[in-house]
Structures are given as structure tokens and as C-alpha cells.
Amino acid sequence: MSLLRVEGLRTCLLSAAGIVRAVDDVSFDVEAGETFALLGESGCGKSMTALSLMRLLPDAGSIVGGQVLLDGRDLLALSEAEMRDVRGREMAMIFQEPATSLNPVLSVGRQIVEVLERHTPMQGTAARRRALELVDAVGIPDPARRLDEFPFQLSGGMKQRVMIAMALAGDPRLLIADEPTTALDVTIQAQVLGLLGQLQRDRNMGMLLISHDLGIVSQLAQRVGVMYAGELVEVAARGAFFASPKHPYTHKLFAALPRPERRGGTLETIPGSVPPLTTIFSGCRFAERCPRAWARCREEVPAWHVASDGHAVRCHLYDPEQAGESGRHRAAASVAPFSTDTGATSPPAGAPLLEVADLKMHFPIRKGVFQRVAGQVKAVDGVSLRLTLGRTLALVGESGCGKTTAGKAILQLLRPTGGSVRFEGEELTALPPARLRALRADMQIVFQDPYGSLDPRMRVGDIIEEGMAALDTASGRAARDRRIDELLERVGLSAGMRGRYPHEFSGGQRQRIAIARALAVAPRLLVCDEPTSALDVSVQAQILNLLKELQASLGLAYLFITHNIAVVEYLAHEIAVMYLGRIVERGTVEEILQDPKHPYTEALLSAVPRLDAEGQRPVIVLKGDMPSPANPPAGCHFHPRCPRVMPQCARAYPAETLLGGARSVRCFLYE
Amino acid sequence: MPIILWTDALVFLLIACGIGSGFYIGRREYLLASWRRVGESRAGMAALTVLAAFIVLGLLDSLHYRPRLEAVAGQPANGYSSEVRSALDALLLPLRSGTEKTYSAPLATHLYARETVELPDGTQARVFPRLRHGGAHLQDPVEEWARDVSWKVARGLAFAVLAGLTFAAIAVQAAALRWGVGWPAAWRRIRRGETQFAWNAVLATLAVLLLLGGPVAALAGGYHVFGTDKVGQDVLYLTLKSIRTGLVIGTITTLAMLPFAVALGIVAGYLGGWVDDVIQYLYTTLNSIPGVLLIAASVLMMQVVIDTHPDWFATSAQRADARLLALCFILGVTSWTGLCRLLRAETLKLRELDYVQAAQAFGASATGIMGRHILPNVMHIVLIAVVMDFSGLVLAEAVLSYIGIGVDPSTISFGTMINTARLELAREPVVWWSLVAAFAFMFVLVLAANLFSDAVRDAFDPRIAGRRIAATAQGQAA
Structure with a gap:
């Protein structure tokens, strides 16, 4: 049985523009010791999915359907008091912005001890000793001194490490990391990603990684789910995903990445923007922006099509019944032109403009x-x-x-x-x-x-x-x-x-x-x-x-x-x-x-x-x-x-x- | 002969500014959106209705003139009275002229103090004599009073209902025309609050105002509704006259304060360096002097100047008005520091924003940037501060007049009324009505101003409004 099983999760937000279906029928599993990555652009409902799992939605939001099973226990059926025991103890979350996730007037040690005293029998000095171990485990040098420091005395990377230590304090089985390194520099990001990977292996935790960065996902995840406009459109193991992405949206995401071999050419772009989630979709959500869409895409919501290796995609192109049709579309798409402009930009001679x-x-x-x-x-x-x-x-x-x-x-x-x-x-x-x-x-x-x-x-x-x-x-x-x-x-x-x-x-x-x-x-x-x-x-x-x-x-x-x-x-x-x-x-x-x-x-x-x-x-x-x-x-x-x-x-x-x-x-x- | 007092001129200037900014806002969608949010707030619109009633009274009281002197026997009528009156005085002529000898209780027919009168048989007796005006139309006050009062109240209520229905009919008709629906549908929408503008709050407040005002107006024809004061003046008249003073203090003071606060705050924040230092020293110094002391000193000096130059003023009203105006300026000059500090802080933040830097990269001048980029982006703070300060200033006038450094004693204001009430409360039997009337009117005015300023702040404060916009934007983006 998987550690986390999300089944048909639906979350709605009330806004002035109407009901926003931020998460619409999302299902996925996370095994113990596995990292599952949710990938997507901003406004696709990734963070809302994570907050729904933790039941930490904003006031205007509510979960209207589905199940969230953690070890077979339905989290959505728990009372708020029971849920408080789950948060931190069984699943913990790391947020994007370490600067605002720590209380600036308490020392970091105090904040870690607070989690320990809440979720474990440890109190007082025992809790402090444990906090010291945790801070050491997340690779903060000179932990004894750092424990008594306040958040403003720490750098961004350090703060994120403290956040990770706090998340680990309750020894959770599942860690949700919501864009954990987006606010950090590349070299610090490398440190934090390395740390997360290592901790996850050591503790055999399940991890739900939320990111917009294909690079981070490829480095950390074992399985990948791509979200678009509130729903999952593709789920695959890492290898299969990066070797042969299937959904046209995923294709586009890859093609839009700037890479050295694309120098001189233009990058692929996705026309239009993510549709507002207040709309009621009658067909595929990506149809309006999809270069390979045909009439059926606008009329019928695509079903999941699962290949033998578990590579699932929600797109009519992969419907076996549609073989002839989709073959044609696929063929048309596979010659995705990429102008490899070899007219190398020759350095124009002349005096420098700026010195x-x-x-x-x-x-x-x-x-x-x-x-x-x-x-x-x-x-x-x-x-x-x-x-x-x-x-x-x-x-x-x-x-x-x-x-x-x-x-x-x-x-x-x-x-x-x-x-x-x-x-x-x-x-x-x-x-x-x-x-x-x-x-x-x-x-x-x-x-x-x-x-x-x-x-x-x-x-x-x-x-x-x-x-x-x-x-x-x-x-x-x-x-x-x-x-x-x-x-x-x-x-x-x-x-x-x-x-x-x-x-x-x-x-x-x-x-x-x-x-x-x-x-x-x-x-x-x-x-x-x-x-x-x-x-x-x-x-x-x-x-x-x-x-x-x-x-x-x-x-x-x-x-x-x-x-x-x-x-x-x-x-x-x-x-x-x-x-x-x-x-x-x-x-x-x-x-x-x-x-x-x-x-x-x-x-x-x-x-x-x-x-x-x-x-x-x-x-x-x-x-x-x-x-x-x-x-x-x-x-x-x-x-x-x-x-x-x-x-x-x-x-x-x-x-x-x-x-x-x-x-x-x-x-x-x-x- | 119409007379425009200094404060009148400034009040008209303010109204002109209001109309001008109305046009300005009408052309700018983002400002209009905020004002629409004010219009959606029920409490805000109810408060605005009450304020509007006060403002109408205040404006009527700002149309001043000197009446032509009646031709006295043997002399041609070619002069003007030295007394300055207002349009409100003319409307309230029976109240103003119907003075009694001294105190009388609300709706009383007899004086509140015993007097020795000579009876027809030559003996003297100490009785409560009949009032000259209050209930003078009654033959037998004891018998007829209750019937007469209830009749007048009923008439007032009937008139109020009639007027209320007329207003409602106008509103419903306008709504029906606008939406192209029938009367019942339009009425249903207004009543259920399905309109964007909070029409139901406005109409309900109007109804309450009319139901209170109608009977008072009807009774005022024959009685002193709120009694009379020590020299027999009608207290209702005094409270109505006080409204203008309160409004003038509340608004013109801001007018006097804004140039200092806005200019100095923005300049200090944007230019920084020694300019900032000078301005900061200025307002910290000003702030460290106890406010009342500073105001008292300024008022007393101003008083000396006015008293030593009686030739400056043609009438006593003009002198009192000069004093009122001076008080506004003194209050303004001593109270700009808070807003200035806020604006300086906001400007410090805005100065670092990219669009200001982009303007600098275009070589735009500092004044240009302050005018085009900084000022429009701090206006919401100014607006919020102005509406929030209004009620504070009305209260400040009451306090200052109470301790004797406020308006001229001849100017009728809430403060002077409360000041005289001090003695009335010490007297036996106690005279409570002046204080209660002044208190009630001031309370309603300040409460309405506070509720309205809350609505304005909710609509304009980016921390509150931004949350709403963000939620909407998120909904649209998601």
C-alpha cells in the first residue's frame, strides 16, 4: 500500500470572479522512500494541492471532494484536533520563502523545540539535545551557537535548513516541499537539494516535491506528475518522462527551455495563457493553446491513457481508438521545426560601445x-x-x-x-x-x-x-x-x-x-x-x-x-x-x-x-x-x-x- | 448685501476642489474602482447620508449676508445692518427670534426658573411664568399640551412618510429606467441589496432621518424642542448653528495641513540627505512640544493681534470668523507631523521601486518624478488620513473651546455649548438639555465621519483592498 494516496481531490476557492476550481480531480500516489514531483507553471494548482493535503487552505478555500489517504487513514475525515497531530508528526511541509516562514522574534532553537514538545514526548533539555542533533543533521556548521540565534542572523540557505530541521523534528513519514529552493541561489540550491535527497534516502521518507523547474525535478524525483490548469495531465517515472514526454504541454515546456544548442534559433513558446479556473471546461484544458488539437479535443474531456510502463497521459493523441487520427497528428507534430540558424552571430568589429x-x-x-x-x-x-x-x-x-x-x-x-x-x-x-x-x-x-x-x-x-x-x-x-x-x-x-x-x-x-x-x-x-x-x-x-x-x-x-x-x-x-x-x-x-x-x-x-x-x-x-x-x-x-x-x-x-x-x-x- | 467671510470662501473652494476631483476620478478607472467599493459599503453609505444632511445644513449656514435696514421713521432705508446672517438663520427665523427670558426645559410652556410676578390683585407671587413663544398658542397649557404635542408629532411623521416615499419613488424610478425593469422588480433589487451601490442603506438612513426630523420640525413651530439656554436662546437653533463650526474646523484645518504634510513628506522622503534631516528635525521638534500648549500660545497671540486691530473688521461676525480661520490654521500647522511622517516613509519605499528608477534613467527631473509617480501613489494615504482626521478635529475644537482657547465666544459651536453647560450642570435643579443636545449632535456627526472613514480606508488601503484584489486576480489567473 502506498504511503500517500490522493484520490479525485477537488478544491475550490471562492473569489470575486466566481468559484475557482484550483484543484480538479487530482489523483496520485507517493510510496515510502519515493519522491513524487508535481511540475507546472504558476497558477496551475500545485501549491493548492499541497495545502489541501495539509488541510491548510485559506479561508476562502474548501475541499469539495476526493480522498487523501495517509497509510490508509482518510485525512479529510479527521477532526481538526486530530489533524493537528498529523501535521508535523506524520507529514510536514517546507515552504518556498524561508525568510517569512520563521518567527523573527524567537530563536531558531526555541522554534524547533516547540515542534518537538508538541509532537514527541521529549521535553526541556532532552528536546534541546534533539534539536541540536537535527540542526547538525541538516548541515548547519557550529550548531550549538546557531541554535540560540534569531532568524535575522542566518542567511537564506541557513533559514531553509532550519525549516527542514523543523519539518524533520516530528520524524514525519511524508515531507511536502513547496518550491523549496526557488528563493535561493544556485550554489545554495545545490546544497539544499543534496541535503533533501540524502535525508529522504536515510529516513525512507516519502516526499512530494512541488516545482516549476524541470532541472530540479530531474535531479530529485523518481516519479513526475505534470499539472495544468488544476488537473494532472501526465504521470510518469523520471526516466520515461525525460526520455519521451508525451503530453503536448510537456513537450512545449521542454521546448521552451533555453539551451545552448538552441542558440541562434528561436525558442518555442506556448501561445496564450493558462485559462482561468473559473471556466467550466468542456474539452481538454490545453486545447486552446495546443498546436496538435483537433475538434475532438474541444468537445470531449480526454481520459487517462496508460502505457505498459505506467506512463499515463491525459490526451486524445494517445487514445488507442484514435490510432489513425492521432498518428496523423503525431506525425505532424514530430516534425516540430526548429530553426537551427547557423548564421553564427559574427562579432562586429569596431570600437566598443561601452568600456x-x-x-x-x-x-x-x-x-x-x-x-x-x-x-x-x-x-x-x-x-x-x-x-x-x-x-x-x-x-x-x-x-x-x-x-x-x-x-x-x-x-x-x-x-x-x-x-x-x-x-x-x-x-x-x-x-x-x-x-x-x-x-x-x-x-x-x-x-x-x-x-x-x-x-x-x-x-x-x-x-x-x-x-x-x-x-x-x-x-x-x-x-x-x-x-x-x-x-x-x-x-x-x-x-x-x-x-x-x-x-x-x-x-x-x-x-x-x-x-x-x-x-x-x-x-x-x-x-x-x-x-x-x-x-x-x-x-x-x-x-x-x-x-x-x-x-x-x-x-x-x-x-x-x-x-x-x-x-x-x-x-x-x-x-x-x-x-x-x-x-x-x-x-x-x-x-x-x-x-x-x-x-x-x-x-x-x-x-x-x-x-x-x-x-x-x-x-x-x-x-x-x-x-x-x-x-x-x-x-x-x-x-x-x-x-x-x-x-x-x-x-x-x-x-x-x-x-x-x-x-x-x-x-x-x-x- | 451678500457677505463672503473668509471661511465661506474656503468652504466654497473646498467644494470646487471636490467637484474637480470628482471629474478627475471619473476619468481614472483605478480610482473609480476604489470609490465604487466605498459605494458598496452599507455602513459607509449610511454614514455618508447622515454626513450629507450635516453638510447641507453647514452649507446653508455658509451663505452669509447683511440684511437691509428697515426704513426707520424719518430716515431713508439706505444702510445695511451690522449683523451678519446666513441663509440658515433666515430659514430658522422663528427659532432665532423666539428668545425667552432664561432657561426652559424641552417642549416646556413655562420658564424653568421662578419669577416674582405681580398678580392682578396687586399681591406678588413667585411662579413659573408662561413662555413668550414656547407653547404660547395654547390657551390652557395643562389641558391642551399633550394633545397639541401629539398632534404636531403626528403631522411631522405624516410629512416624513410622505417625503420618504417621494425619495424612494425617485430612486426606484431611476433604477427602473436604468435597468429597464418594472417598478416592483427595481424595488425588490434595491431592498434586497442586489444593487452595486448600497441604495438600501441610503434609503433606510434617509427614512430614519426623516422620521426623526419631521416631528422635530413640526414641534419647533410652537415649542423649544431642546429647551432654551441661560439667555433664552433656543438650543435647537444653537446646535444647528454649531454644525457649520464643526465642519469648518474639520475640513479647513486639513486644507491648511495638507500642503505642509504632503510637500514636506514627499520632499523629505525622495530627496533624502540634508533636506530630509532638516524636515525631520522640524517635525520632531514640533512633536515634542505639548500640542495643547502650542495651540494655546498661538491662539492667545492671535487674540492679542485681533483685539489690538479692531479696525480690520467691519462686523463682529467677521472678527469671529477671522478667529475661527486662525484657529483652523493653528490646528493645521501643529498637526501635519503625523501625516508627514507617514508620507515620508511611503516615499522612501516608492523611491526604490523600479518605475521610479526607470524614470530616473530617462533623466526625468526630481519634481517631475515626485509629481507624476510619487504623489499619485501616496494619495490613498492622504485621503485616508484626511477622513480619519476629520472627526478628531471636530472633537479637538470642542476640547479647545471648553478650555477657553477655541473659537470666539460669540461663535456658536459644540465646544462653547459644552463650556456653558459646565455651569448648568452645577446648578440646582440641573439643566441638562444643552449638554445632551450638543453631545447628541456631535456624537452623530463624529460617528458618521468615523464610519465613513472606515469605509474609505477599507476601499483604499492596499493592505485591506489589496487582499481583495489579490484574491480576485488569483481567481482570474488561476
């Missing part, structure tokens, strides 16, 4: 009554870059390494503390504000958060017009209006949308508006600050396609700030890897991805979860967290975490070693 030399951005730390400067946060500490027209330079690094600050300092949104930024030979740092304003039209920025980057009180037309008005690039009302319509069409929206407000648009559409706003003043340099990290994979593909197309047609130069290696592989020509305010390695995308020199680059690349788990190089798990830029380690900043550390690393920061071409690295290994 950054030894850029420094220090923020003073003030202390005491008189606000004396007690130290410096060296967010950016000597960054040098070169960028030519029509090229993309990716600035890669983890959060807190100073890459966003560097981007803003280059645009003079922050006035750099030192160094030089030359735009077409003109020194920006010394420019008087009036001259700088004139140059602003040449360099623009696209931000990460599509929700925060548009003023909610302004219409789309006014938002796009703002730059033109401020910089006076298009004179006359009529000329500007024409330009706005043109831009909206250019980024794939319609001119009729200019009168609407940002809240009426989805994340992807908002990002298009933000790009249109930047393009309005005809810039030549576009700083893209993680423009796709808040978007779903299929939407990310749309935005990446758009950026690529704009670069080809307008000859823009992109400074692409990101932590997402997959996007870099797809889009960038050159890479600069940043660690703690300094660039540790530079080179073309091929050089760096094929043959990373710096140990940090190596670790960063190996930590990215890959789909082809078998062919992956071993993950280099880095110890600890990134140090604070206010107090960087002596010598090479990376040496406390470096797997190849040498005695001299602690003494001095390595100088730049040129390795031919544009390639350079700052590491003693190559001196």
Missing part, C-alpha cells in the same frame, strides 16, 4: 551619534567590462554579488565611487548632469520585477511616452502617439492596449511594456536586470525571443544581468562571472561554458540542475554562504569556500591573468 574600467561602488556604513563612517560595503570593487554594438554581455553571479549595483552604476543611476565608464569614448562619471541627460536616450534599463517596474497609476501609453517626453526625442503629440502604437506592435502587443492600466496585464505582457518603454527613446545599450527571472518558462521563452529579435533588427547591445545560466547559454556572446563585487572570470560564452577556469565558475556551472542527469558532471557543492561585502575575506574573496584553495590564496587577491583573446581569470591556479 568600463575599474568601476567601484562603495556604500559607507555609518555608526554612532555623529554618523561617522565606520566601514565600506564594497558592493562593486573594480569591475572592468567591454561591450560592442549588437553583442550581449552576461554579467553572471549570485544574489548579493553586486551585479545589479554594477548595472545601475554603469547607467549613472548611482554615482560610482571610482573608476571610469566610457560610452562611445565619452566619460560618463565626470559628465555634468545636463550632458548626462542628453546621453540617457542611448542607454536604458529593463528591470526584474514586472509588477514593480510599471507605475500602477499610469496608463500604458503614458508609461511609454514618459521617456520620450522627458528626453524630448519625438516632438509633437501626433508623432509620439504614432511611435507608441508602433512600439506596442513591435513588442507583440496591440496599439489598442495603450489606454489600459498595468494591472490588466500578465507578467509577460508587463515585461513587454517595460521593454517598449526602454525602446521608446531608441537606446543603443540596454541593461537587462534579470528580465525573466520572475516569469514562467514559457513566458520567459517569449521574452528571450523578443530580446533576441530586437537585437538582430536594431543592433542593440545588451548588458544582461542574471543568475540563470541556461538563459546565458542561450542569449549571451560573452560572459563575466562576478563574485563579491569583482569579476573573477571573463570570456566568450563557448570558452567559459565548455572550459570554466575559475573554481567558482566551475562550481556555479556544475550546480545548475540539468535535465540530462546522467551526463552531468558531478556537482561541486560549495561550503557555506557568500560572505558579506562589508567584510570580505582577506586575500581571494572566494578562498574560504574554494575546493582548490592554496596557502597563498589567503594572502593576496590574485591579479588578472590573460589567457588569450578576451579571456581572463583572476586565480592563482593560472598565474
Whole structure:
């Protein structure tokens, strides 16, 4: 008997728009010692499924049907008091955001002991001893000291480890992990994923992993379920799933992933968006967006079709009775064209558009009554870059390494503390504000958060017009209006949308508006600050396609700030890897991805979860967290975490070693 | 001769601003959506109906004029009285002119104090004499009083029912036309609250107001409904006159406060640096002086200025009005710190948002960014603060007048009424009606203002409204 059996689970939410069927007839099993992954884009009902299992739904939600059997006991029939014993004791949950899941005014030890005292007979010192063991088991160094610390004293990765320790405290049989690493950096993600996998094996727990990241799923899961619009559409073992995904939606998800071999081509996108779950579906939910849909898909809800290996899919294409029909459709689909554009982007010769030399951005730390400067946060500490027209330079690094600050300092949104930024030979740092304003039209920025980057009180037309008005690039009302319509069409929206407000648009559409706003003043340099990290994979593909197309047609130069290696592989020509305010390695995308020199680059690349788990190089798990830029380690900043550390690393920061071409690295290994 | 007092001008300015912002909101969907949520709130709309009644009275009381002097025998009528009256005074002429000698209880026919009168037979006796106006139409008060009062109440109620039905009929007719349904269907929808705007709350409140107001109006024709005060003035008249003072204090003070709070708050938050330091020092200093002390000092200084320049004012009403206005400004100047602090904090947050940075990347000027991006995004805080402050200011006036540093003693206000009630309560037998009348009216006004401000806050506060929007958006996205 399986550990967890979910049978026809239905969950509804009441909202102003009507009844939202967030989870609609979902059934799956999780065996002990097995990881089952629920995969899907945002708004597909993954988290609602998890909350329904825990019976922790928001007030507006209720479970209207189905069974949740944990060891044969129906959880939905339990009283709330009995359910409280189940939560934490038999199944526990880890949430996405570790920062808000811990109580900030209690020490972490206290919070773990609370769980222990509630669910086990342990009390007092016994509970504390056990808490110590748990904190040690999740790999937190110096556990005795950490136990008495408060959440704000811990880094994000540490907090997530504490959350895991709390979840493990009741020794649960089933662990539900809801996007456990989405808020974490790649190297920390590798640590946490490794930990989860190991704990699960050691304790023979069942685990329900919820994720939107195919890479994480491939690394951790034994079986995979794909959710779309509130229902499961495909369930398969990991091997079969990644070798031959069946459902058209799954196909699309894979095709939308940016990969190095797709460079030069466009990424596959899914047209439209997930339908609102208030609709009553008469056919397949994916039919409207499916390239292989035919009449039957819109009329009849597809049934489950299970292959011999247990690979189940909910799609008419796999209906045996439909063999002839579906064969035709399948054949049509299998020639999914993928333009492998070999017209390799040749590096255009010429003077660099942007030249950054030894850029420094220090923020003073003030202390005491008189606000004396007690130290410096060296967010950016000597960054040098070169960028030519029509090229993309990716600035890669983890959060807190100073890459966003560097981007803003280059645009003079922050006035750099030192160094030089030359735009077409003109020194920006010394420019008087009036001259700088004139140059602003040449360099623009696209931000990460599509929700925060548009003023909610302004219409789309006014938002796009703002730059033109401020910089006076298009004179006359009529000329500007024409330009706005043109831009909206250019980024794939319609001119009729200019009168609407940002809240009426989805994340992807908002990002298009933000790009249109930047393009309005005809810039030549576009700083893209993680423009796709808040978007779903299929939407990310749309935005990446758009950026690529704009670069080809307008000859823009992109400074692409990101932590997402997959996007870099797809889009960038050159890479600069940043660690703690300094660039540790530079080179073309091929050089760096094929043959990373710096140990940090190596670790960063190996930590990215890959789909082809078998062919992956071993993950280099880095110890600890990134140090604070206010107090960087002596010598090479990376040496406390470096797997190849040498005695001299602690003494001095390595100088730049040129390795031919544009390639350079700052590491003693190559001196 | 019409007279526009300073406060009148500002009240009209406020109304103009209100109408202007009405048009502004009408063109902006996101603002309209919030106001629609206010319109959906039953408590809010009931409160707004009550407030509207108060505002109508206050506005009537803001139309001032100086009556032409009656031609006195032998002299041509070519002057204006030095007394300034309002449209409300004209409407309430019987109440205003029907003064008694001294205290009389509500609906009484006799004075509340004994008087020595000379009887027809030449002896003297101490009796409660008949009132000059209250119940003067009764031949035998003891016999006829109860019948007369009930008759008048019945007439008032009948009138109220009639007026209420007329209003309801207008509303139903409008609704029927709008939805294209018959009267019964329209009425059913309104009654069951199926309309988006809370019409049923408005109509119910209106009915209650009419049922209370009708009998009072009918009785006021022959009696002093709330009695009379020490100098025989009708207390109902005094309370009605107090409404304007309360409204003026509550609204004009905000008008005086907003420029400081908004400009300084946004500038401090956006520019930061030494500007921020200066503004912060300013409001921390101001905040650390006890409020009442500061107000008392300012009011006393202002009083000295006014008293030493009697030539500035043509009439005593103008002088009292100047004092009222000055009080508003003093209250405003001393109470902007709270809102300023809130706005500074919000601006600090907004300043870091991407759309502000995007505007900076376009080289937009600081004033442009503050005006285009910051101000519209903090307006909900301003609005919430204004409606929440209103009731506080009405109460503050009462307190200040009570301790003698409020409005001019000749200005009728809740505060001055409560101040005189202090002596009345100490007297034996106790005179309770002035205090009760002032208290009841002020209570209703402040309660209505509070309920309305709650509704506004619920609709505009992103923490509350956002939850609702998020739920809706989630529903749509999911």
C-alpha cells in the first residue's frame, strides 16, 4: 500500500470572479522512500494541492471532494484536533520563502523545540539535545551557537535548513516541499537539494516535491506528475518522462527551455495563457493553446491513457481508438521545426560601445551619534567590462554579488565611487548632469520585477511616452502617439492596449511594456536586470525571443544581468562571472561554458540542475554562504569556500591573468 | 448685501476642489474602482447620508449676508445692518427670534426658573411664568399640551412618510429606467441589496432621518424642542448653528495641513540627505512640544493681534470668523507631523521601486518624478488620513473651546455649548438639555465621519483592498 494516496481531490476557492476550481480531480500516489514531483507553471494548482493535503487552505478555500489517504487513514475525515497531530508528526511541509516562514522574534532553537514538545514526548533539555542533533543533521556548521540565534542572523540557505530541521523534528513519514529552493541561489540550491535527497534516502521518507523547474525535478524525483490548469495531465517515472514526454504541454515546456544548442534559433513558446479556473471546461484544458488539437479535443474531456510502463497521459493523441487520427497528428507534430540558424552571430568589429574600467561602488556604513563612517560595503570593487554594438554581455553571479549595483552604476543611476565608464569614448562619471541627460536616450534599463517596474497609476501609453517626453526625442503629440502604437506592435502587443492600466496585464505582457518603454527613446545599450527571472518558462521563452529579435533588427547591445545560466547559454556572446563585487572570470560564452577556469565558475556551472542527469558532471557543492561585502575575506574573496584553495590564496587577491583573446581569470591556479 | 467671510470662501473652494476631483476620478478607472467599493459599503453609505444632511445644513449656514435696514421713521432705508446672517438663520427665523427670558426645559410652556410676578390683585407671587413663544398658542397649557404635542408629532411623521416615499419613488424610478425593469422588480433589487451601490442603506438612513426630523420640525413651530439656554436662546437653533463650526474646523484645518504634510513628506522622503534631516528635525521638534500648549500660545497671540486691530473688521461676525480661520490654521500647522511622517516613509519605499528608477534613467527631473509617480501613489494615504482626521478635529475644537482657547465666544459651536453647560450642570435643579443636545449632535456627526472613514480606508488601503484584489486576480489567473 502506498504511503500517500490522493484520490479525485477537488478544491475550490471562492473569489470575486466566481468559484475557482484550483484543484480538479487530482489523483496520485507517493510510496515510502519515493519522491513524487508535481511540475507546472504558476497558477496551475500545485501549491493548492499541497495545502489541501495539509488541510491548510485559506479561508476562502474548501475541499469539495476526493480522498487523501495517509497509510490508509482518510485525512479529510479527521477532526481538526486530530489533524493537528498529523501535521508535523506524520507529514510536514517546507515552504518556498524561508525568510517569512520563521518567527523573527524567537530563536531558531526555541522554534524547533516547540515542534518537538508538541509532537514527541521529549521535553526541556532532552528536546534541546534533539534539536541540536537535527540542526547538525541538516548541515548547519557550529550548531550549538546557531541554535540560540534569531532568524535575522542566518542567511537564506541557513533559514531553509532550519525549516527542514523543523519539518524533520516530528520524524514525519511524508515531507511536502513547496518550491523549496526557488528563493535561493544556485550554489545554495545545490546544497539544499543534496541535503533533501540524502535525508529522504536515510529516513525512507516519502516526499512530494512541488516545482516549476524541470532541472530540479530531474535531479530529485523518481516519479513526475505534470499539472495544468488544476488537473494532472501526465504521470510518469523520471526516466520515461525525460526520455519521451508525451503530453503536448510537456513537450512545449521542454521546448521552451533555453539551451545552448538552441542558440541562434528561436525558442518555442506556448501561445496564450493558462485559462482561468473559473471556466467550466468542456474539452481538454490545453486545447486552446495546443498546436496538435483537433475538434475532438474541444468537445470531449480526454481520459487517462496508460502505457505498459505506467506512463499515463491525459490526451486524445494517445487514445488507442484514435490510432489513425492521432498518428496523423503525431506525425505532424514530430516534425516540430526548429530553426537551427547557423548564421553564427559574427562579432562586429569596431570600437566598443561601452568600456568600463575599474568601476567601484562603495556604500559607507555609518555608526554612532555623529554618523561617522565606520566601514565600506564594497558592493562593486573594480569591475572592468567591454561591450560592442549588437553583442550581449552576461554579467553572471549570485544574489548579493553586486551585479545589479554594477548595472545601475554603469547607467549613472548611482554615482560610482571610482573608476571610469566610457560610452562611445565619452566619460560618463565626470559628465555634468545636463550632458548626462542628453546621453540617457542611448542607454536604458529593463528591470526584474514586472509588477514593480510599471507605475500602477499610469496608463500604458503614458508609461511609454514618459521617456520620450522627458528626453524630448519625438516632438509633437501626433508623432509620439504614432511611435507608441508602433512600439506596442513591435513588442507583440496591440496599439489598442495603450489606454489600459498595468494591472490588466500578465507578467509577460508587463515585461513587454517595460521593454517598449526602454525602446521608446531608441537606446543603443540596454541593461537587462534579470528580465525573466520572475516569469514562467514559457513566458520567459517569449521574452528571450523578443530580446533576441530586437537585437538582430536594431543592433542593440545588451548588458544582461542574471543568475540563470541556461538563459546565458542561450542569449549571451560573452560572459563575466562576478563574485563579491569583482569579476573573477571573463570570456566568450563557448570558452567559459565548455572550459570554466575559475573554481567558482566551475562550481556555479556544475550546480545548475540539468535535465540530462546522467551526463552531468558531478556537482561541486560549495561550503557555506557568500560572505558579506562589508567584510570580505582577506586575500581571494572566494578562498574560504574554494575546493582548490592554496596557502597563498589567503594572502593576496590574485591579479588578472590573460589567457588569450578576451579571456581572463583572476586565480592563482593560472598565474 | 451678500457677505463672503473668509471661511465661506474656503468652504466654497473646498467644494470646487471636490467637484474637480470628482471629474478627475471619473476619468481614472483605478480610482473609480476604489470609490465604487466605498459605494458598496452599507455602513459607509449610511454614514455618508447622515454626513450629507450635516453638510447641507453647514452649507446653508455658509451663505452669509447683511440684511437691509428697515426704513426707520424719518430716515431713508439706505444702510445695511451690522449683523451678519446666513441663509440658515433666515430659514430658522422663528427659532432665532423666539428668545425667552432664561432657561426652559424641552417642549416646556413655562420658564424653568421662578419669577416674582405681580398678580392682578396687586399681591406678588413667585411662579413659573408662561413662555413668550414656547407653547404660547395654547390657551390652557395643562389641558391642551399633550394633545397639541401629539398632534404636531403626528403631522411631522405624516410629512416624513410622505417625503420618504417621494425619495424612494425617485430612486426606484431611476433604477427602473436604468435597468429597464418594472417598478416592483427595481424595488425588490434595491431592498434586497442586489444593487452595486448600497441604495438600501441610503434609503433606510434617509427614512430614519426623516422620521426623526419631521416631528422635530413640526414641534419647533410652537415649542423649544431642546429647551432654551441661560439667555433664552433656543438650543435647537444653537446646535444647528454649531454644525457649520464643526465642519469648518474639520475640513479647513486639513486644507491648511495638507500642503505642509504632503510637500514636506514627499520632499523629505525622495530627496533624502540634508533636506530630509532638516524636515525631520522640524517635525520632531514640533512633536515634542505639548500640542495643547502650542495651540494655546498661538491662539492667545492671535487674540492679542485681533483685539489690538479692531479696525480690520467691519462686523463682529467677521472678527469671529477671522478667529475661527486662525484657529483652523493653528490646528493645521501643529498637526501635519503625523501625516508627514507617514508620507515620508511611503516615499522612501516608492523611491526604490523600479518605475521610479526607470524614470530616473530617462533623466526625468526630481519634481517631475515626485509629481507624476510619487504623489499619485501616496494619495490613498492622504485621503485616508484626511477622513480619519476629520472627526478628531471636530472633537479637538470642542476640547479647545471648553478650555477657553477655541473659537470666539460669540461663535456658536459644540465646544462653547459644552463650556456653558459646565455651569448648568452645577446648578440646582440641573439643566441638562444643552449638554445632551450638543453631545447628541456631535456624537452623530463624529460617528458618521468615523464610519465613513472606515469605509474609505477599507476601499483604499492596499493592505485591506489589496487582499481583495489579490484574491480576485488569483481567481482570474488561476
